[in-house]
Amino acid sequence: MAEIRIESVAKTFGTFAAVKGVDFTVDHGSFFVILGPSGCGKTTTLRMIAGLELPTSGRILLDGEDVTALRASARDIAFVFQLFALYPHMNVRQNIGFPLRCQNYKRAEIRKSVEEAARLLRIDHLLDRRVGGLSGGDRQRVALGRAIVRRPKAFLMDEPLGALDSEFRRLMCGELRELHDRIDATSIYITHDQLEAMAMADCIAIMNQGRIEQIGSPQEIYDRPKTMFVADFIGAPPMSFLRVDTALRRGDRVIRIDGAPVEMPELFEDRAESKFALGVRPENVSFADHSQLRGRVIGAEYLGTTQIVTVTTAGGQVKARLPSGHAVQIGETVGLKLRPDRLSLFDAMSGQVLSSALHAGGRGG
Amino acid sequence: MAEVSLVDVSKRFGAVEAVRGLSLSIADGEFVVLLGPTGAGKTTALRLIAGLERPDAGSVLIRGRDVTKDVPAERDVAFVFQQYSLYPHLTVYDNLAFPLRSPARRMDESFIRRRVRQVAELLHIEKKLENRATALSGGEMQRVAIGRALVREPAVYLMDEPLSSLDAKLRAELRLELKRIQRELGTTILYVTHDQIEAMTMADRIGVMSEGVLIQLGTPRDIYERPASAYVASRLGTPAINLIPAELLSSGSLPAQARTVGLRTEHIRIFSTDRPGPRARVHWVEHLGDQNHVHLKLDTHSLVTLADPAQELKAGDQVSLEFIAPLYFDQSGKRIATDGAPA
Numbered sequence: 001m002a003e004i005r006i007e008s009v010a011k012t013f014g015t016f017a018a019v020k021g022v023d024f025t026v027d028h029g030s031f032f033v034i035l036g037p038s039g040c041g042k043t044t045t046l047r048m049i050a051g052l053e054l055p056t057s058g059r060i061l062l063d064g065e066d067v068t069a070l071r072a073s074a075r076d077i078a079f080v081f082q083l084f085a086l087y088p089h090m091n092v093r094q095n096i097g098f099p100l101r102c103q104n105y106k107r108a109e110i111r112k113s114v115e116e117a118a119r120l121l122r123i124d125h126l127l128d129r130r131v132g133g134l135s136g137g138d139r140q141r142v143a144l145g146r147a148i149v150r151r152p153k154a155f156l157m158d159e160p161l162g163a164l165d166s167e168f169r170r171l172m173c174g175e176l177r178e179l180h181d182r183i184d185a186t187s188i189y190i191t192h193d194q195l196e197a198m199a200m201a202d203c204i205a206i207m208n209q210g211r212i213e214q215i216g217s218p219q220e221i222y223d224r225p226k227t228m229f230v231a232d233f234i235g236a237p238p239m240s241f242l243r244v245d246t247a248l249r250r251g252d253r254v255i256r257i258d259g260a261p262v263e264m265p266e267l268f269e270d271r272a273e274s275k276f277a278l279g280v281r282p283e284n285v286s287f288a289d290h291s292q293l294r295g296r297v298i299g300a301e302y303l304g305t306t307q308i309v310t311v312t313t314a315g316g317q318v319k320a321r322l323p324s325g326h327a328v329q330i331g332e333t334v335g336l337k338l339r340p341d342r343l344s345l346f347d348a349m350s351g352q353v354l355s356s357a358l359h360a361g362g363r364g365g
Numbered sequence: 366m367a368e369v370s371l372v373d374v375s376k377r378f379g380a381v382e383a384v385r386g387l388s389l390s391i392a393d394g395e396f397v398v399l400l401g402p403t404g405a406g407k408t409t410a411l412r413l414i415a416g417l418e419r420p421d422a423g424s425v426l427i428r429g430r431d432v433t434k435d436v437p438a439e440r441d442v443a444f445v446f447q448q449y450s451l452y453p454h455l456t457v458y459d460n461l462a463f464p465l466r467s468p469a470r471r472m473d474e475s476f477i478r479r480r481v482r483q484v485a486e487l488l489h490i491e492k493k494l495e496n497r498a499t500a501l502s503g504g505e506m507q508r509v510a511i512g513r514a515l516v517r518e519p520a521v522y523l524m525d526e527p528l529s530s531l532d533a534k535l536r537a538e539l540r541l542e543l544k545r546i547q548r549e550l551g552t553t554i555l556y557v558t559h560d561q562i563e564a565m566t567m568a569d570r571i572g573v574m575s576e577g578v579l580i581q582l583g584t585p586r587d588i589y590e591r592p593a594s595a596y597v598a599s600r601l602g603t604p605a606i607n608l609i610p611a612e613l614l615s616s617g618s619l620p621a622q623a624r625t626v627g628l629r630t631e632h633i634r635i636f637s638t639d640r641p642g643p644r645a646r647v648h649w650v651e652h653l654g655d656q657n658h659v660h661l662k663l664d665t666h667s668l669v670t671l672a673d674p675a676q677e678l679k680a681g682d683q684v685s686l687e688f689i690a691p692l693y694f695d696q697s698g699k700r701i702a703t704d705g706a707p708a
Contacts, residue, residue, distance in 0.1 A: 011579065037532065192532050222654035223546040235654055283655050299541070301566040304589045304602045305630045305671060321655065324586075 001101040002063045002076075002153035002186045004049060009058030011044050018044040020210035021058065026188060026203075033189045035208035035227030035271060037233070041177050043158055045207070049188065050079045050156050057326070062153065078152040080160050082165050086131045091125040092118070096145040103150075110168075114299070117149040120182055140172060149184060157185040160195065173199045194234050198222070206230050213352045217343075222281075224359055225344060228351040231279050237308055240285075241277040242315035243348065255345070257363055258314030260292035263340035265357035275348040282308060284339035285320035300328045368393045368553045369521045371412060374423030376409055380394050383409040384432045387423070387576040389519065394551040396544070398564040400600060401574035404529070407557040410574075411523045414555065417438050438469065441520040445527045449510035451498040457548050458494040461485065461512050461683060487546055503624045504535040511543070515550075528563065540566055561601050565589070573597050573631070595698040598627050604658050604669040607633075614643070621700045627692035627700075630671040634687040635678070647682040661686075 018205065019041040025033040032131045034042040047053040055060055061069045064292035067075050086095050095327040097114045105113075109354060118124040121141045131142060140160075147155060160176075161169045177200045180187050190218040191197055197204050205215045206229075212224045225231035231239040242257050248271040254261045262278065295313035302324060308319045309328050317335060321329070345354045353359050368389045376383050378705045386405045391397045399407040399460045412418040414425055416437035432440045443464075451460050461481045467474050485491040488508045493501060498509060505600070507527065514522055514606035528536045528543075544567045549555055557563060565585045566573045573596075581593040585601075592598035598606045607628040613617055614626055643663055650672060651658040672678065693701040 037534075048708070194533065197655060199651060216656065219652045222652075236533070237536075258630070281655060299545075301541075301583050302589075303565055 004032075004154060004186065004188065005059075005060075005064075006045075006049070007059040007061070008075060009045070009048060009055045009060060011041075011048060011053060015187070015209055018020050019048070019055075019112040020208075021044065022205075022210075023241055024205055024212065024215055025354045026186060029184055029186060029307040030199055030202045031177065031187045032325060033191060033201035033206060034205045035191055035197040035204055035233070036208055037192055041210040042207050042208040046156050046158055046188060046190050048299065050077055051075050052079075052277075076153040077263040078147045078150060078155050080144070080155060080157040086139060088132055091128055091130050092145075093133055094124065095142050096127075096149050099146060099243075104325075108354050113151070114145075117145045120148065120179065121145050122222065130243060136168060141175075142363045144176075144179065145161050148179070148185075151183075152285070155185050157187065157189045159188075159191055161191075161193075169193075169196070175206075176200060187210045194236070198234075206232075216235050223277070223342070224353075226353050226359070228277060228346050228348075230277070231344065231346070235281060237282055237319045239279045239281050239344075240316070240318045241279050241348075242313065242318065243344070244276045244278055244315065245273070246276065247271060248345075257293055260314075262293055262338055262343075263342055264345060266355070267345065268355040268360070271347075271354070274355075275346040277346045279339075279344040279346055280318065280338045281342065282319045282321040284342040285318055286322070286337045286339075287320070288324075288337035291337050293336045293338070295332055297328055297332050300330065368395075368428060368606070369555065370426040371410065371414065372424045372426065372512045374410075374413055374420045376413060376418055376420050378685050382577050384413065384420075387577075387579055389572060389579060389582065390416040391553055391555055394549050394553055396554045396555045396556065396567055396569045397572060398558060398559065398568035399572045399574055399579075401562040402559055403578075407559075409577075411444075411481060411525055413556060414440075414521070414685055415442050415443075415444050415523050422511055443514035443517050443519045443522050445514045445522065445524040446513055447526040447529055449506045449530075451506060451509055451513075453497070453499045455498060457485075457490060457496050457498060457501070457509055460498050460509055461494075461516055463514055466643075480516050484515045486502050487549075488512050488542070503531055504539065506618050507531060507535075507539065507640040511539075511672075515627070520553060523616075524554060526558050526560075527556075529558070529560070533579070536560075536563075541566065544668060552567070564597075565601065573600055575691065584608045587682065592627075592700055594700060595625055595627060595694040598694075598700070602629055603634050603656070604630070604671065605670045606692070607666075607670075608694075609663065609668070613666065614688070620703060622695040622701055623693040624696050625694040625698070627694060628668065628670075628688060629692075632689055632691040633668065634689060635661075635670070635676065636685040636687065637671075637676070637678070637682065638685065640685045640687075641685045645686055647678050647684060648678055649680045650678055 006022060006024050008021050008023055010021045029138040036042050048055050051070060059066055089288045093114055096117055097110045100113060118127055121144060123138060123141050126138060136358055161172050203220055204221055206213045209227050214221055214230045222234055244255055244257060248267055250267060253263060255264055258356050295311035297309060297311055299310040301308040306321050309322055309326050311318050327334055368391055371387050372385045375385055389408060399410060401407050409523055413420055427441055458481060462477050464602060470661045485494055490505055490508050491506060510529060528539050537681045540563055568585055569589050570582055571585055573580045574595060580599050581588060589601050595608055608625050609627050645661040645663040648660040648662045659670050659672045660679055661668040696703055
């Protein structure tokens with residue numbers, strides 16, 4: 001177990017600023033996920049924590065000790081790479097024990113550690129099998145065994161499940177999280193897959209263009225996105241935005257979309273007339289005949305339990321998640337009801353959320 | 366008339382029977398998706414239609430004509446591969462124009478220009494026409510690859526996981542666009558994927574394949590609501606259908622041959638109060654944002670269901686369950702019809 005603290009860490013490659021000053025703390029025992037699109041700086045951040053890159057500025061502390069300048073091998077950290085390569089000529093026991101053999105551990109010690117790791121991963125019955133004949137899942141477990149056998153202070157994982165197909169990925173997500181809990185580890189996990197992040201993380205940091213946009217629990221980030229980037233990156237389908245050109249006053253509880261009044265959480269700030277975006281998630285949109293906010297249905301995607309219905313309104317496209325039993329006609333005009341306490345209002349120019357009863361002190365942060 | 370038909374087609378590679386007795390007809394303007402795990406025979410089916418493989422038995426018909434012995438160029442098909450294979454030294458325009466400039470087609474340049482523009486607008490890449498293909502993002506490259514198929518007007522477009530190399534967000538966008546384009550142009554598409562969301566959202570009909578055999582063919586709603594077997598049922602739906610042994614349900618309402626009960630979210634009602642019926646314990650609640658999954662322990666079995674946002678459940682809660690019109694499967698895994706409709 002370990003606490004990892006990142007202080008104002010930046011990294012520049014030539015003229016390109018890959019990471020532009022990030023701060024965060026990963027608590028003891030926490031499963032921390034850095035989520036973002038490709039090129040956002042998440043892998044560079046992880047490599048600096050591992051000691052594979054030297055920061056241009058800033059400090060990295062492992063359990064309070066400054067490790068910024070320490071080589072990777074001097075940090076008590078295990079790095080699990082995207083590709084789980086196993087040694088095909090070795091059996092499971094030899095594969096898992098390999099990192100310890102390299103460090104000249106005693107035979108008895110290796111045997112004990114390998115068996116313990118295998119028990120944790122529930123592959124102790126496979127120890128003397130060749131890796132060639134194993135199923136995909138068991139091969140991944142062997143690779144994980146090789147990472148945990150050293151009992152490092154922290155695990156760093158860079159899209160370890162990226163190469164797997166979707167069903168199997170879901171299964172491994174559950175296993176990774178369970179393993180993390182069982183060995184009481186501190187983990188930092190990198191992905192561009194929001195479902196992986198939501199399923200596993202205690203805490204998610206969303207990165208964009210070298211900066212952290214928001215840090216919080218999965219539910220916090222989903223319910224109270226601080227920027228339009230976060231709102232748009234999380235959720236499938238993502239949050240819909242309705243355009244509003246208006247002035248706003250502290251205490252407002254209603255906003256007008258093309259004349260139609262829409263209730264929202266009480267606003268905590270005054271704003272001069274400008275462009276704003278009212279954000280609503282698909283599950284907070286329902287049909288209501290009497291509503292003045294009207295639109296035309298342009299598509300319905302059947303998903304089994306639910307369907308996603310796309311409606312164009314005067315303020316833009318809105319997606320609604322409705323039960324599949326609800327009959328919807330393409331082309332019909334419908335009234336829309338938005339769940340008032342779940343709406344976020346953004347400054348459409350800066351992308352920042354406005355402070356409101358839902359987003360108390362939402363700006364900055 | 367069907368645009369494309371496979372009639373009792375089989376193909377074997379050494380000891381592996383990749384496709385076994387496959388019969389499938391795709392109507393003019395229809396979007397058919399073949400869904401199945403790796404190795405199910407989906408790609409082989411596609412390659413048999415394209416003429417990239419010769420069947421060991423059976424025949425392939427395109428617009429009513431038997432093309433089984435024709436080479437790929439003689440068949441009226443366009444293929445989009447999983448990995449975009451663009452010409453890196455050419456511009457987007459020239460990449461799109463390439464199939465039309467083939468000596469076999471000999472189209473005049475003014476027609477080509479019109480056609481390329483039209484397709485570029487459809488795919489929202491009209492501003493990138495003068496860019497080198499290598500100066501594009503992944504999503505744009507895949508659009509160009511799809512566009513290169515669309516400039517032609519073949520009898521059928523064959524697409525082999527064209528979106529799988531893209532990230533989730535882009536995949537969702539292109540999914541919608543591809544469906545829109547198909548609807549607008551009335552094109553005929555046979556599309557292969559292992560992604561159930563792609564199949565559900567784009568297909569007019571889904572063909573579920575396993576081990577070289579087409580197990581069920583029907584509309585997404587058909588396949589989801591009336592799966593032929595427990596295997597098909599488990600291919601669609603998030604969270605996946607819960608399959609539990611029938612003996613856990615003591616009530617006499619079960620069909621006699623039922624061995625397995627299939628429970629999806631819409632078949633499970635959870636009550637926090639004590640009432641007759643199966644009792645379960647909330648193991649944990651998984652927050653996935655919009656989709657919160659409740660993991661229940663029923664005896665030693667796990668059930669996963671979508672949480673109702675209005676119902677506050679937490680780990681350790683004791684709950685009562687009611688099962689509403691679940692699916693029943695017999696010894697062999699076949700679904701037992703309970704609604705009068707054929708299984």
